[in-house]
Amino acid sequence: MNPVSHVFAIAAASVALLAVIEMLRRQKFRERHAFWWLLAALLSVVVSIFPETLEWASSLVGVEVPSNLVFFVSIIILFFVTVQHSSELTTLEEKTRSLAEHTALMEQRLSILSEYLGNDPRSPGK
Numbered sequence: 001m002n003p004v005s006h007v008f009a010i011a012a013a014s015v016a017l018l019a020v021i022e023m024l025r026r027q028k029f030r031e032r033h034a035f036w037w038l039l040a041a042l043l044s045v046v047v048s049i050f051p052e053t054l055e056w057a058s059s060l061v062g063v064e065v066p067s068n069l070v071f072f073v074s075i076i077i078l079f080f081v082t083v084q085h086s087s088e089l090t091t092l093e094e095k096t097r098s099l100a101e102h103t104a105l106m107e108q109r110l111s112i113l114s115e116y117l118g119n120d121p122r123s124p125g126k
Helices: 003-025 031-049 051-061 066-117
Strands: none
Touching: 003 031, 031 051, 031 066, 051 066
């Protein structure tokens, strides 16, 4: 790796790591969302500082081209991010449905109570 690309790789990985840390600090996302991004940024910093580790890891795993290992690990990390977000989306959809049902029941009770008292809750000025 030539010195310019080596410095560029270190700078890019460091910026990515600092961006994730800054988003955590500013509470743009929570720790549970940041785990996989922190892992990816830390791995990229280590590999950019010590490119031999990528070659060592690829030979250990049996991958002939080290960049293929980078792509594979990236896909795995993105898979876990997607699974985590899908899980949380399912939970939020269930909570939203439950809240909608609860709101509908409360509106029905209010309507029944208003009819019983002789007030129309939908008419302005009363």
